[in-house]
Amino acid sequence: MRRVEHVMGFPVSLRVDDPGVPESAADAVFAWLRDADARFSPFRPDSEVSRYGRGELARRELSADLTEVLGLCAHYRTATGGAFDVRPPGRPFDPCAVVKGWSVQRAAALLTAAGARRFCLNAGGDVITSSGPWRVGVRHPELADRLCTVLELTDGAVATSARYERGDHIVDGRTGLPATGLLSVTVVAPTLTVADAVATAAFALGAEGVGWAAGQDGCEVFAVDAERRVLRTPGFPAVAGERAAAA
Template sequence: MKQTRILMDIPITVEICDPEAREYDIEQLFAYFMSIDEQFSPFRDTSMVSRFNAGKLKEDEWSDDFKKITTWCQRTSQETDGFFFADRDGIFDPTGLVKGWAIFRAAHMLLEVGYENFSVEAGGDFQSFGFNAEGKPWTIGIRDPFHPGQIVKVLQPGDLGVATSGSYLRGDHIADPVAGETLGDIVSLTVIAPNVFHADRFATACFAMGRAGLDFLEKRPAMAGYMIDRDGIATWTSNFPAFVVDHD
């Protein structure tokens, strides 16, 4: 059973390959993504993020997701020496990890129900468990930032998570917090991590580091990275090739 919806301004695809898959469970996931958008969208005046930035959200009104996201923003900033930052000009904007959080939580909702074979993809970020409809390991492609619709690498992440940050995906919204300037040398950075939430938050931070982002990942064997610069030259961590499969 597979469905795709446009939510959070991105395509979200849920595929469950267990024989007992129920449409109700997929609907519950889409409802959760809608809830995340309602809480964290900076484009909704009524979202928690917008109300927080307007000084209209009391702490006792914070949702469980909002509490955890704010905590993780602080933690990720500390873990990356400030290269992940959720405050821009005094405005709280946690979008650098919200998508990964939503996918991670959605996947665990399916695990809690008892599903073993499924994938959740949102805007190119990916979490899978078990096997696909053909009984084979799940795969996910890294998009070519210069040629829309083309794939540069196909990955087989197993039960790990995959996330990509890049100017071609979201516009030049990630900046170097030290220099205070929008990055231009790196156009795409894909991170493989123990789950999609960690992949997303570190992809955002390492993209902001520029070329040093791969060095950061190289020192952390639980993660792997693949970077493409504005000249189309790709570099990667030493453990990245283990996840690559052949493709036509």
């Protein structure tokens, strides 16, 4: 099964290699992602997130899903000493850094429930794999036609935070200024919920974020700092013989 749709502002591609998994499983994945976008996008004025951000909804009135997302946001804000903040100084409430990974991980759970065992779900470059091995390329932070490295995943997720797609969009919540200490940071974790949030939080922390991310449970890290030095944890699952090409 193959399916590609544009959802949540980026292309989402799905590949399922198991015979007999019904097309309805893919239908459910994309229906959920469209629903998540409608409910949690800060760019939609009628979304639950936008209404909460404007103060139109009290905490007790929120859905269980948004309450869960807010709990994750609070966790990473505390864990980073405020560097990761979905309401940074002078900016509106925006939980996208948590919502993306969380919602795509939920989509992967729908696939598993439908009987899929070997699949790859790629949401704008953030990837969930099952029953690999699968190979995932990490884009060079400055050269769009080159890769920094290629990693191999069996069951897990990988997410990258960088400046190359949206510029200086990640803010250090402690200062309210764009985070510029890293060019890119890639995190491998058991779930995309963790990988995406940790990658964004590490980027917000700047140079200290690499060590912080490496200390998170189950996380392996590959990063390029502002001086174009490559930093990686020993367990980062790069394909054997693959040499980093960031410098």
